[in-house]
Amino acid sequence: MHPQPRTARTVPLGAADLAFLESGGEKTLPTVFMLNFAGPPPTLDALRARVAERAGRVPVLGCRVTTSRRALERVERLDLTRHVRELSLPGPLDDGHIATRMLSRPLPGLDGPPWDLWLVHGTEGGYRVVLRAPHALQDGAGAAHTVRALLADEPGGGPPAHRPSRPRARGFLDTLGYVAAAFRDAGPMPAFAARPTGVTEVCHVDTPVARLRAIGRAVGGSVNDVYLAALAHAVHTWHAKENGAVHPPLPVVVPMSVRRAGEEHAPGNRMVTARLLLPCDQDSPFGALAAVMARTARLRRSGQRDATRLLMTATPRRIAANLGKRMVHGSTVAAVTSGVNLGDPFTYQGDPVVNAAVFTDAIAGVMCVAVLTGCGGNARFTFVHDRALPTADEIPDLWLASLLELDKAHTG
Structure with a gap:
């Protein structure tokens, strides 16, 4: 003890x-x-x-x-x-x-x-x-x-701390729109319309972080933009293969950290979420990337992350918790799409950490969880899916194929 x-x-x-x-x-x-x-x-x-x-x-x-x-x-x-x-x-x-x-x-x-x-x-x-x-x-x-x-043999480092900024009026309006969307039907999500079993499986694929950075740098986007665009096109390809149809834009939840300096080991969750439409209707990863960049740019410019943080802090805890459950529910979104950066690699008793993955389960009718985990020069795309989607284990390889297509076009 x-x-x-x-x-x-x-x-x-x-x-x-x-x-x-x-x-x-x-x-x-x-x-x-x-x-x-x-x-x-x-x-x-x-x-x-x-x-x-x-x-x-x-x-x-x-x-x-x-x-x-x-x-x-x-x-x-x-x-x-x-x-x-x-x-x-x-x-x-x-x-x-x-x-x-x-x-x-x-x-x-x-x-x-x-x-x-x-x-x-x-x-x-x-x-x-x-x-x-x-x-x-x-x-x-x-x-x-x-x-x-x-x-870690030498503790310290880790994910970058959030630096709060003053949100614009648009950020508050977009947050309120997100809350309102949680009480409306999400619209068609045909690739994820199966009845959840509650039993999930996990699969993954690895790629160098430098590949995502190079693609993002070539078009003025971020690693997160490239990750989400490749996921959108992976779903597009997977659904077309299964059904021969174009998938409509897919509503997903994007968690965003608001963990500030000094809160590294604070208990609980220091995060908010945003609703994003993945452009799964785009027939190429290039179109998907342009659409994702336009949507995430609006999130950044409006300061929606901090607008959501402030609004949720001002809301009574019980009401805010109920809103949170509505906003991450299978009736309103198909997936959770997250990203975590472990920071610089470290060693444990001299042994180097060579890769990492963080993930959670798919619950409340949400059919899958996608996470990109950065660890030094490595990135691991982890995909958790309900067994009601028996061929969804193809999505990581399709994600990598979309990424390689972007890489070939933008970086040669």
Whole structure:
């Protein structure tokens, strides 16, 4: 047993935290962060010793959800035999299999700190370290700071902090429009019209971050623009292959971090969301990229991120939580499309982290979750989809094909 991290006796859950806690129903919605390390796996005792040394730097690791489910409260001690565990696989490591297994496995109960850290290894080189925690306690950026604090030989770094700006009137109007859209029918989403099973699978594909940057630089866009455009065209191609039809623009949710400097290890979610129409009706990735850039440019110019932050902060917590559940629901959007940057690569006991992926589950009728995770020079596109979409595992390869087409045209 180890002393608890230092924090206030209780910390109220925010509106987004409540929304995530309640959206999963009987299942606790997790944030999962999987790190790929080169080198032979450490012993479980060595990993537990590192966590015991570092856990005090991350207050949320010493907290549990109160019985009222409205706040976090400190526990007296951490039992790391419960929280730091090992999984030995009988063959080579398959990241899709590991991710699916980690997503489907129940989290520790809410009677104690509901997180765990897994050391996963197989019969060949390399190993994985997987952090799992309720999304109500930690978002993707927060989880990135947590894994760095627990594991990095030289802690520090991580996702860039949000710098608040003064939003324009258009940002507030667009946020109100987003809220209104949550109470209207989303329109046709034919590729995602299946009845969800509640059972999901995870697949992925890797590419150099430099490829996305070069494409974005050539057209005056961002890595996020390129990622979303390639996803839009992947859905276009997938749907056309399945049905021979053009898919209409697809409503998705885009989470945006508002985690500021000094909040690296603050419990809960420091994020807002925006609704974006992916241009899946465009017949080329070039048209999709132009359309995505126009839509994200409006988000940036209007300051909608900070407008949403201010409006949600000013709204009573219960009302804001209910709005959050409406805005991320299968009746209004088909997918969640996120991006997290782990920051500069680091080492754990001298072993370099060579890739990373953060993801969560598809719930509340939302059929899939797409996440682009940056780790040094590597980017991993992770796609979580409901099994009601049996061929959706083709989307990562189609995403990469769209990316390569953009790369060939824009960078030669």
